Amino acid sequence: MPRQIFQLQVSLAGVRPPVRRRVLVPGGYTLDRLHRVVQYAVGWQNCHLHSFEIDGVQYGVPDPVGELPLRDELDTRLDAVVGKGSRFRYTYDFGDWWEHDLVVEDVLTADPDERYPVCLDGEGAGPPEDVGGPPGYRLLLDALADPLHPEHDAMRDWLGRPLDPTAFDPGRVSTLLRRLC
Structure with a gap:
């Protein structure tokens, strides 16, 4: 059976x-690998905890203490x-x-001449790490845009x-994804 993308x-x-980013990812990737794809696609540094919520x-x-009931992403294929x-x-x-919203827009047959994952397109620069979430990012952008901002x-x-x-380069993201995932 051909590989699904x-x-x-x-x-x-x-x-x-x-x-936002549109990426092509092998269906056989574990959620751990998908985590890395999102990290590199958005521009994060993988410095913090994460989770997926699916259905x-x-x-x-998994939390060894058991406080967070997480299924192991290493054992779960996309x-x-x-x-x-x-x-x-x-x-x-x-x-x-x-929070990132993910949608499976399509399931395709792998192109034998293509290397995956690939970033097809997107928009916007990813926010820097540790800026304080969406409110902190808004404050950062407002402050940087106004030299008189306190x-x-x-x-x-x-x-x-x-x-x-607003800067985004899908070619650069694809290069990172291929090297690091």
């Missing part, structure tokens, strides 16, 4: 300008828990609480680099 739309909830079931790295039209959620950084200098110094919230 899932076309996923990943949208970061609660942020403006919008941050009311939580998946992630094609075993979702199909075309499925919607599910990925949450990253339980302090900042970045937090302008502090936020610029904290970030330490220029930020164009």
